Amino acid sequence: MRQKTTSRLSKLIKSKKAKVGIVGMGYVGTALSEACYNGGFSVLGFDIDPEKIIKINSLRKRNLQATEKIERLQECNVIVICVPTPVDEYNRPNLSILTKAASSISANLKKGQLVILESSVSPGTTRNLLYPILTSGSGLKGSDFFLAFSPERVDPGNGKFNVKNTPKIVSGIDEASLSLATLFYASFVEKVYSVSSLEAAEMTKVLENVFRLVNISLINEINQFTKKIGVDIWEVIDAASTKPFGFLVHYPGPGAGGDCIPVLPYHLLDAAKRSNVNLKVVKAAAAVNEAQPQKVVQKAIEVINGKFEKNGHNPKVLLVGVAYKEETADIRQSPALKIWQELEKSGMDVSYHDPYVGRVNGTLSQKITTETLSGHDLIIITTAHKKISYRTLVKAKKPLIDTKNILSKYRQPQGCYNPIIRKMKILVTGGAGFIGANLCRKLLEEGHEVAAVDNFITGSRKNVRDLRVFPKFTFIKHDITEPFSTNYKLRTINYELIYHLACPTGVNNLIPMAEEMLLTCSVGTRNILELARKTKAKVLFTSSSEVYGDPKVFPQKEEYTGNVDPIGFRSPYEEGKRFAESLILLYFRKYNVDAKIVRVFNTYGLGMSPKDNRAIPIFLRQALKGEPLTVHGNGVQTRTFCYIADLVEGLITVMKKGIGGQVYNLGSGKEITIIELAELILILANSKSILEFVERPAHDHQGRLPNLEKIKKLGWSPKTDLKEGLVKTIQWLQ
Numbered sequence: 001m002r003q004k005t006t007s008r009l010s011k012l013i014k015s016k017k018a019k020v021g022i023v024g025m026g027y028v029g030t031a032l033s034e035a036c037y038n039g040g041f042s043v044l045g046f047d048i049d050p051e052k053i054i055k056i057n058s059l060r061k062r063n064l065q066a067t068e069k070i071e072r073l074q075e076c077n078v079i080v081i082c083v084p085t086p087v088d089e090y091n092r093p094n095l096s097i098l099t100k101a102a103s104s105i106s107a108n109l110k111k112g113q114l115v116i117l118e119s120s121v122s123p124g125t126t127r128n129l130l131y132p133i134l135t136s137g138s139g140l141k142g143s144d145f146f147l148a149f150s151p152e153r154v155d156p157g158n159g160k161f162n163v164k165n166t167p168k169i170v171s172g173i174d175e176a177s178l179s180l181a182t183l184f185y186a187s188f189v190e191k192v193y194s195v196s197s198l199e200a201a202e203m204t205k206v207l208e209n210v211f212r213l214v215n216i217s218l219i220n221e222i223n224q225f226t227k228k229i230g231v232d233i234w235e236v237i238d239a240a241s242t243k244p245f246g247f248l249v250h251y252p253g254p255g256a257g258g259d260c261i262p263v264l265p266y267h268l269l270d271a272a273k274r275s276n277v278n279l280k281v282v283k284a285a286a287a288v289n290e291a292q293p294q295k296v297v298q299k300a301i302e303v304i305n306g307k308f309e310k311n312g313h314n315p316k317v318l319l320v321g322v323a324y325k326e327e328t329a330d331i332r333q334s335p336a337l338k339i340w341q342e343l344e345k346s347g348m349d350v351s352y353h354d355p356y357v358g359r360v361n362g363t364l365s366q367k368i369t370t371e372t373l374s375g376h377d378l379i380i381i382t383t384a385h386k387k388i389s390y391r392t393l394v395k396a397k398k399p400l401i402d403t404k405n406i407l408s409k410y411r412q413p414q415g416c417y418n419p420i421i422r423k424m425k426i427l428v429t430g431g432a433g434f435i436g437a438n439l440c441r442k443l444l445e446e447g448h449e450v451a452a453v454d455n456f457i458t459g460s461r462k463n464v465r466d467l468r469v470f471p472k473f474t475f476i477k478h479d480i481t482e483p484f485s486t487n488y489k490l491r492t493i494n495y496e497l498i499y500h501l502a503c504p505t506g507v508n509n510l511i512p513m514a515e516e517m518l519l520t521c522s523v524g525t526r527n528i529l530e531l532a533r534k535t536k537a538k539v540l541f542t543s544s545s546e547v548y549g550d551p552k553v554f555p556q557k558e559e560y561t562g563n564v565d566p567i568g569f570r571s572p573y574e575e576g577k578r579f580a581e582s583l584i585l586l587y588f589r590k591y592n593v594d595a596k597i598v599r600v601f602n603t604y605g606l607g608m609s610p611k612d613n614r615a616i617p618i619f620l621r622q623a624l625k626g627e628p629l630t631v632h633g634n635g636v637q638t639r640t641f642c643y644i645a646d647l648v649e650g651l652i653t654v655m656k657k658g659i660g661g662q663v664y665n666l667g668s669g670k671e672i673t674i675i676e677l678a679e680l681i682l683i684l685a686n687s688k689s690i691l692e693f694v695e696r697p698a699h700d701h702q703g704r705l706p707n708l709e710k711i712k713k714l715g716w717s718p719k720t721d722l723k724e725g726l727v728k729t730i731q732w733l734q
Helices: 002-014 027-038 050-057 070-075 096-106 125-138 175-186 198-228 233-240 264-274 280-304 307-311 335-345 370-374 390-395 406-410 434-445 461-469 488-492 514-535 571-591 615-625 644-657 674-684 722-733
Strands: 019-023 042-046 064-067 078-081 114-117 146-149 168-172 192-194 316-320 349-353 378-381 400-402 425-429 449-454 473-477 497-500 538-544 595-600 629-632 638-640 663-666 671-673 691-694
Touching: 002 175, 019 027, 019 070, 019 096, 027 042, 027 050, 027 064, 042 050, 042 070, 050 064, 070 096, 078 096, 096 125, 114 125, 114 175, 125 146, 125 198, 146 175, 146 198, 168 175, 168 198, 175 192, 198 233, 198 264, 198 280, 264 280, 280 335, 280 378, 280 400, 316 335, 335 349, 370 390, 378 390, 390 406, 400 406, 425 434, 425 514, 434 449, 434 461, 434 644, 449 461, 461 473, 473 488, 497 514, 497 644, 514 538, 514 571, 538 571, 538 644, 571 595, 595 644, 615 629, 615 674, 615 722, 629 674, 638 674, 644 663, 671 674, 674 691, 674 722
Parallel strands: 019 042, 019 078, 042 064, 078 114, 114 146, 168 192, 316 349, 316 378, 378 400, 425 449, 425 497, 449 473, 497 538, 538 595, 595 663, 629 691
Antiparallel strands: 146 168, 638 671
16 A cells, blocks of 8 residues: 555656645745746645735745645645744744644644654654654554655755755655655755664754854854954954865854754754754854854944943944845844844844835834935944945044954045054053053954053063054153163154053152153154154053142042142153143143143053052052051042953044144043052952051042043943942952
8 A cells, every 4th residue: 555655646746747845935934935936836824924925925936836725735745844943932843833743734634744844953863753643643554644754955045056056955754655755845945965864864953053153153252352462353264274174164244043053052952952962163252153143233332432421322233234144134043133122122223224124123224325324423334345435434434343354455545534444653651551452452462453661670571471462563662861862663663653651650669769750751752743743643641640749638639739749749740641641731732743742540450460559559569468448647638440351442532543743641430439449459469468557658649539421421430330330350460
């Protein structure tokens, strides 16, 4: 009986008289139905979505129709299941759609029909889930019908490969099922490859997608490192691709989308867990992919950098491309939609442009015009469709985050401003100091070429040692009070930006290094300004809150002239900085040197010297050693403390957005008494040290508090509170 049924269906398939029913008319089902129809079969599609049915029937092809009447499956000889198998919000496989479809099929299953599952599933699903539903729901024996599995391999938007020329993997529950399925696909697919079991075929599909996810996640992880060391990952990929064997190209991006690559690994992990197998690499790759959209959002937040406060409205972001891959309208599991959702949670207004996707959740795609782009604060390219005018995007002179590297061919066109892709040659004086080294690291991570100059009077070799891993980093040992003509790298390289931080610091150095402080601020600053005048470089000079002396006005605005003793104990540093400010403004007014001044208030954090004799380093050193914390006077004098990462961001912000010839306060706007600081450190360091009150030095000021209104208008404000910053600093010191 089985042999006769097999022979009958075989003849129907060979003669193209077999009617094919396709359950699920999504991307996979639609592509398969067209391939079957073009192969000469009569095709009937089934779906519960009226729009899909209307769309197919509007083609008016007699042998390619669609219906929602599942009972018409009884007309079919071959039934192919192409329904989605997603995961839920907790990334658990959700087979409810497949189970429901199988139940509907079983109620209409007839003897002699061939059922093929194309949906993506984990090994064992066809045999252990689908087969029992079909037999129990139909009342048929397994020998009454045929069952096979052939994973879909549709690649939406791929102009080279389609259903016909992509090899088809086929398996069957028995030899007859395998033979018929092979015959069926071979009638419209160029190459059919059979495997020994249903589970082998299911695992083939899983392996293909897990392999891609692991490699995509790997390249996204590698990209994080190359950014840190200032290496272009795209250049590395191009170079690695020259190897004719052993390297398969994968590219970084906002994350993998679609209904397979980000989904099937979770099906595999679920099946592996039930088999008590821990797939660590797969688990890690899935986690990396899940995190990619949030990394784009974090970058967007950094770029926006307070525009809400500045402009009085929610920042407006334009997503360019919302489909999960190029040249399709498929938005399933699209990372762009996840980015959209997280951006809105962060208080941003999001719109989008996609030439293939006209509407998303009621929002219409916007056209890319100069007028449209002018109304946005940030543009994020998430899908690199060919039909997008990238030159128009670049010419809009808006901040751009290019997750696809599509703008590489448009980089730095005439008149283009793009802070994300613009790389510069930067000189940092005092680059081996606490602030200087942290600034160098941040600039290198952004991909700039950075040269640090220092003579190690108070700077440390340890601070620049780890920077040497960056290929674009150069260290120049030079005393900036000496002529630059004696140093080739200072004499010949045209730096575009100069961060002038050099100057000996520290209360203990006020007497032994008084001469160096004054000469660095005078002669050294003049040498820097002459270099900038020659090369047309922009200059940022780090002055100090010390220029306010012991202030009588709180908080101190930049216009406040201070309360300073020009010949007092602190005068070498205070007057040196005040003289340097005068010199900066002279060169701005007389020689048009684009220079800004930043008055830095107390700073702390990773990289500061444990031997520093300022409040936080002293207290931390004493607390961690179990020594008494020495508090000057009664400890009611106040200070503000800005975390180093925030301060570095502030310097970069002023360099980018500040106005030449202007002064900006930079620090924390929150005061704390010295005794409160000491008690906080004892708690955070879990120290049993006690407080020891000592005589207060005559030169110790009562307190300073910056007015930050001016710098906040540039979009900067401190983000790290004191407790959080101290915890990070303690962990670093330990």
